[in-house]
Amino acid sequence: MPPMLDIKLIRENPEKVKKAIESKNEKGDVDKLLKLDKQRRDLIYITEDLKKQRNENSSQVALAKKEGRDAQALIVKTKEISQQIKEHDEKLQQIENEIYTELSRLPNLPHGDVPIGKDAADNVEVKRWGSIPEFDFKALDHLQLGERLNILDFKRGGKVTGSGFPVYKGLGARLERALINYMLDIHINEHGYTEIFPPFLANRESMFGTGQLPKLENDMYLADKDDLFLIPTSEVTVTNLHRDEILPGDKLPIKYTAYSACFRREAGSYGKETRGFLRVHQFNKVEMVNFVRPEESYQFHEQLLKEATDILERLNIPYRVLLLCTGDLSFAAAKCYDIETWSPAEQKWLEASSVSNFEDFQARRANIRFKDEQGAKPAFVHTLNGSGLATSRLMVSLLENYQTDEGTVIIPEPLRPYMGNMDIIKRSY
RNA sequence: GGAGAGAUGCCGGAGUGGUUGAACGGGACGGUCUCGAAAACCGUUGUGCGCAUUAGCGUACCCAGGGUUCGAAUCCCUGUCUCUCCGCCA
Numbered sequence: 001m002p003p004m005l006d007i008k009l010i011r012e013n014p015e016k017v018k019k020a021i022e023s024k025n026e027k028g029d030v031d032k033l034l035k036l037d038k039q040r041r042d043l044i045y046i047t048e049d050l051k052k053q054r055n056e057n058s059s060q061v062a063l064a065k066k067e068g069r070d071a072q073a074l075i076v077k078t079k080e081i082s083q084q085i086k087e088h089d090e091k092l093q094q095i096e097n098e099i100y101t102e103l104s105r106l107p108n109l110p111h112g113d114v115p116i117g118k119d120a121a122d123n124v125e126v127k128r129w130g131s132i133p134e135f136d137f138k139a140l141d142h143l144q145l146g147e148r149l150n151i152l153d154f155k156r157g158g159k160v161t162g163s164g165f166p167v168y169k170g171l172g173a174r175l176e177r178a179l180i181n182y183m184l185d186i187h188i189n190e191h192g193y194t195e196i197f198p199p200f201l202a203n204r205e206s207m208f209g210t211g212q213l214p215k216l217e218n219d220m221y222l223a224d225k226d227d228l229f230l231i232p233t234s235e236v237t238v239t240n241l242h243r244d245e246i247l248p249g250d251k252l253p254i255k256y257t258a259y260s261a262c263f264r265r266e267a268g269s270y271g272k273e274t275r276g277f278l279r280v281h282q283f284n285k286v287e288m289v290n291f292v293r294p295e296e297s298y299q300f301h302e303q304l305l306k307e308a309t310d311i312l313e314r315l316n317i318p319y320r321v322l323l324l325c326t327g328d329l330s331f332a333a334a335k336c337y338d339i340e341t342w343s344p345a346e347q348k349w350l351e352a353s354s355v356s357n358f359e360d361f362q363a364r365r366a367n368i369r370f371k372d373e374q375g376a377k378p379a380f381v382h383t384l385n386g387s388g389l390a391t392s393r394l395m396v397s398l399l400e401n402y403q404t405d406e407g408t409v410i411i412p413e414p415l416r417p418y419m420g421n422m423d424i425i426k427r428s429y
Numbered sequence: 430g431g432a433g434a435g436a437u438g439c440c441g442g443a444g445u446g447g448u449u450g451a452a453c454g455g456g457a458c459g460g461u462c463u464c465g466a467a468a469a470c471c472g473u474u475g476u477g478c479g480c481a482u483u484a485g486c487g488u489a490c491c492c493a494g495g496g497u498u499c500g501a502a503u504c505c506c507u508g509u510c511u512c513u514c515c516g517c518c519a
Contacts (some may be wrong), residue, residue, distance in 0.1 A: 045479065062500075
């Protein structure tokens with residue numbers, strides 16, 4: 001049973017841990033944990049001593065039988081010891097379950113660079129790139145463009161599944177596919193990634209490993225006949241690829257990129273924000289996942305950010321980068337950048353990517369370690385991931401930024417090879 | 430979905446109740462030999478937890494979880510996964 005936060009860290013710095021949890025607007029009973037930890041260690045001490053006695057007695061029984069002596073008295077006595085061991089083990093199991101439950105609810109601790117803050121309003125903009133387009137005509141939003149060009153069909157998506165399940169059609173479907181392929185190709189060919197095509201459903205162990213469970217159970221779709229969750233991000237299936245493994249040190253860093261559809265219930269969200277692509281239940285995303293040595297993880301975090309924004313720069317889509325404050329940081333992240341792309345119609349920034357360093361939080365929960373040479377002590381890797389990128393929000397920015405006064409959309413140069421060398425999307429029937 | 434077989438260390442593979450954390454072989458690493466290499470020979474070669482934290486000591490782990498027993502990798506039950514055959518199917 002792998003730990004999540006290191007119990008030793010909590011044992012030695014309880015106040016620091018309490019403060020960190022608070023800064024993330026999370027809860028956790030550190031005092032209860034400390035108490036249980038003490039109980040556990042005391043019990044282990046007693047129980048192991050009993051086990052030692054039992055093992056010694058059993059050896060003597062064997063010896064006695066071999067020599068034809070009577071061992072009945074010893075057997076009776078040992079039986080009692082075994083009974084005690086059983087009781088102690090049950091109690092220990094119970095305590096460890098409690099520790100596990102408490103521990104698994106504790107969020108990751110924020111990195112020292114992360115600004116203290118309450119919510120999204122306290123996030124810090126650290127970069128802005130590209131120029132916001134100014135149109136000398138009335139800019140259409142992505143819904144109007146989608147309808148006018150006959151490339152998106154939210155209405156029929158609602159019919160066949162429900163609202164929030166977009167349908168791409170004709171050149172819209174092709175553009176979506178082009179984006180996915182383009183991003184994958186850049187990551188594979190230029191950013192040093194290995195492509196993974198992962199399952200879109202994951203079991204509870206995996207969901208726990210990356211930190212979706214227990215907190216987000218209600219935000220995910222569950223296929224309950226098989227107790228499998230539809231993945232909210234391929235981070236889940238890709239990171240868990242190496243669950244319960246000890247990786248050879250010379251294999252690090254491991255960089256995987258994966259396309260997947262992503263499924264989110266978005267329970268409780270409604271209103272204007274849910275229009276079109278702004279908030280959907282199913283979207284497409286190309287994800288990047290890194291497994292790295294602990295001392296290198298912040299260097300890779302910066303690089304991951306570059307790899308994600310590289311796509312936007314090549315597509316010439318204006319974006320900004322936010323450093324999330326403690327209060328807006330997700331449960332599992334130690335530090336996170338959000339990348340937001342500009343929507344001319346909404347006149348606001350839309351989150352298209354989150355680039356996170358989880359340090360050893362996911363690695364502990366998923367038990368992913370590395371070892372340099374035989375005999376060396378295994379250590380937890382650091383895991384990072386970033387969307388590179390989510391196509392739904394990107395599609396909004398792309399359509400809106402590249403629109404013309406005729407209501408058509410120019411295809412960005414890099415995507416043209418993926419679109420049969422077309423350079424513009426016009427209405428097709 | 431039905432019938433059967435199986436799951437042991439980095440790999441192959443033994444082991445059906447008593448010093449077996451695990452034979453044997455391979456690989457890897459260190460050493461001897463060599464100008465160097467190969468071969469040969471010698472040695473090392475898992476993980477968690479607790480105590481000491483320098484060496485170490487103890488305990489648990491042979492897919493997972495229960496059970497039987499003084500004692501289980503070995504026996505019993507349940508689950509998961511893999512393979513073979515049949516059925517169904519994109």
